[in-house]
Amino acid sequence: MKKQLLTLLCMLTATSLCMAELHIIQEKEKFGYADETGNVVIKPQYTKATFFENGMAKVCKGDKWGYIDETGKPVIAIEYDEIDEFNDNGIALVKKGKKKGYIRKDGSIMIKPEFNFIGAINEKGYVWVAKGKTLENSMKGLFLNDKMILPVKYREFGFYQKTDSIDYGDGNIFVSAQATEMTKNMSRLSLSDIPYIWTDVMFKRGIVDLEGNVVVKNVAYAMGAPVQDRVAMCQFAKKKNKYNYMTFNGKGGQKLFKNDIEKAITEEDPNHAVNPFFDGVAKICLSNRQAYLIDLDGYKISDDYTEIHTLTGKGFIAVNNGSYNLLDSKGKNVGASDYSRIVAPFDNNFSALAACNKEGKYGFIDLSGKEICPFVYDDATTFCYGNGYVKSKGKWGVIDNKMNFKAQPRWADIMVATNDNIQYVWVKNQQDSKWNCLKLGDDCLVSGMNFVEVSPFSAEGNSIVKTDENFAVVNTGGAMVIPARFSSPEVCAMALEYLKSSGKASMSEADAYRFNIYNHPDRHKFKLNQNIDSNMWDF
DSSP, rough: HHHHHHHHHHHHHHHHHHHHOEEEEEEEEEEEOOOSOOEEEEEEEEEEEOOTTTTTTTEETTTEEEEOTTTSSSSEEEEEEEEOOTTTTTTTEEEEEEEEEETTTOOOEEEEEEEEEEOOOOTTTTEEHHHHHHHTEEEEEEETTTTTEEEEEEEEEEEOOOTOSSSSSSSSBBBTTTTTTTOOOTBBOOOSSSOEEEEETTTTTEEETTTTEEEEEEEEEEOOBBBTTTTTEEEEETTTTEEEEEOOOOOOOSSSSSSEEEEOOOSSSOOOOOOOTTTEEEEEOOTTTEEEETTSSSSSOOBBBBBEEEEEETTEEETTTTTEEEEEETTTOOSSOOSSSEESSSSOOOOOOEEETSSOOEEEEEETTTTTEEEEEEEOOOOOOOEEEETTEEEEEETTSSOOOOEEEEEEEEOOOOOOOEEEEEOOOTTTTTEEEETTTTTEEEEEEEEEEEOOOTTEEEEEEEOOOOEEEETTOOOOOEEEEEEHHHHHHHHHHHHHHOOOOOOOHHHHHHHHTTTOGGGGOOOOOOOOOGOOOOO
16 A cells, blocks of 8 residues: 555656746756756757747757657757647648748648648638749649649639629629738738639639539639539630530539620620529620520520519519510519519619609619509619619609608708618708708708718718818717718728727817828828917927
């Protein structure tokens, strides 16, 4: 029994000694470690040394770095020119000469340091690498954790984002949110809900899945995001006005149409020949002003029209020689036709569309084509966040979904509210041509809200406004959130962002002065041109 107790006591003593904190010591120009009693545990041999943390210390021999444990044994070989701090997942960036890679805390290699450039590891474990003299001209590859899933042969690649598009009405063939993600070292690839990665080889687009398997070969000048796990819209590189779709056939893609569709993009007609699929339906726009809808298999499912406008997830507005028709989400005419105009909705929270009949009067129809309001208005917009904006006898007002007035038509102009949280709109009085704030429902003006220029109220209830000379920010209650001390709406917007980040409810006159000076590009050239109160000076 005594022997067992003695053995246990020795074990506890040894454990206590091992857990004792080690201190850095120096002998001439070398560093080592000693325990709390001064006993040398690791003799001075390093040109640089750091404190122990979690049983490891980073040390340098000559000009090479590594990690040792509390006995002096190398945990990570002392052979790297640089080692970054380990992240929460126990991974650190290392550098050998001009080459970079990643190591784990146990000393194992995650990515060999053989790349000139390397990105940060994103939330799913993806990290890009590149070889070349400059990042812009380098060939790039992709790792998923420690496995290379894309070889170093790509000019660019990235995850699809909501801002990636082909046809947003601005004439751009392909806009990529990822294009700037590899413009500087250590940038992290953003993730996406779309389970595919676009790739670029010699300015030709392709698609791979999240494991790096090729879904569509690099054949297209532009290629849209996959939909329904099988179809992407693309424009071919040899002739940039040739279009088609690619289906995922397991062999690198196959054209949906045997013959490409040809159409030149012009300023008069910026629509592309083929457009992205929404809910299994896409529109085709040909050069002779012929437009129709197809399904995922490429079959035509609508009549021909001169124009088709997409109501995302809701249907389509089709135009035939100036006559407007309403189509459902599958391209079927719902019976709403012979209007000289149908106004597209501003958002998805609507129950009706504004339409103009042959007599030039406006009313409202729902998405089934049913007329829900007499056509008695001189002008109208679509419903936006539950509000319909109508013009009667030359004056604008606002109605609700039941066609009751929330603001009587008595205004020379009106600004559409751009969010559903605010029940305030700007209206223009014909007498002074200035904008006033109107509370809907009560149909009354907010006192003191009278400005030369205004912006729609934000979700927080703020609006950038212009007084006779300067810009300010007001809220729906009529309070001045930011005083009128700014020369442009852009600087005023910067001040509003600063205010949000600081957590303050409003900005004082003194803070407005300071913000102007601190953020002015020529702040060192300021000269006094007016008297400023002493309490507004910064000393």
